[in-house]
Amino acid sequence: MTEQEQKYSYFQTEPIPAHILERMEECRKKGMTVPDEKLIKRPSQIEGIREASRINTLVLDAVAGEIREGMSTQEIDDIVAAVTEQYGAVCAPLHFEGYPKHVCTSVNDEVCHGIPARRRKLKNGDIVNVDCTTIKNGYYGDASRMFLIGEVSEARRKLVEETKKCLEIGLEAAKPWNTVGDIGAAISKYAHSKGYSVVRELGGHGVGVEFHEDPFVAHIAKAHTGMVLVPGMVITIEPMINAGRAGVSIDPYNGWTIYTNDGRDSAQWEHTLLITETGIEILSY
């Protein structure tokens, strides 16, 4: 059996527990959106996703240990590539829909999908998001962190901290049998209370067996709407929070990098998490 066939075989050999199926049926009868059974990961798959996520966290730890002023974003790419290989894993971004590098590095007004480059050196006062996704035995883990370079202004430091708080508030809302909309409602309420705006065009996602699976996890949404969070689902929460207006655009030259329209700063933090019967398990951070 190939790796691909193996990871899908568990949908046949490890069925969803009956009490979960019953509760899903109750939700369906109430008119709620219930996930396809393919989105509910089985024990062997969860083990694989947990391992990919563990390695992904170690890759980010390696970046955290080396990132510094004067380093180019290409050097971050080199670290991510080398450390991932050391763990016998693969960087998911490379060649994903034509993406050219191993990692995304998004500086200041870059919202996400910044492309590492030799000429892009990290300067004193920059804030940078490093977003890693690791594939191990066909399974995926996805996380990102912000790094402060040198002496960072109070405004930037606060944006980074409050964006982390937005992720934490999203994690608190991600309770089993809540909905995806509860996550975005909680995050956007907090972000707006701090005077920030929330990027709408990009969001979190199901993850684990593929890079991007359903559901789309909006970071601005209405409570009690969207897909029910069923134990066994693996999703990311990855709020992109802007200091100024919410509007963003894609780089017309590279077709990837997302910038704020007003040129003001943006921050993002991302975790991969498993919905369990009693809460959540953070798999990658």
Ligand code: MF3
């Ligand atoms: N890691 C990003 C996410 O959180 C996706 C990056 S896609 C890439 O979903 F091709 F730009 F790497």
Ligand code: CO
């Ligand atoms: Co990511």
Ligand code: CO
């Ligand atoms: Co993601």
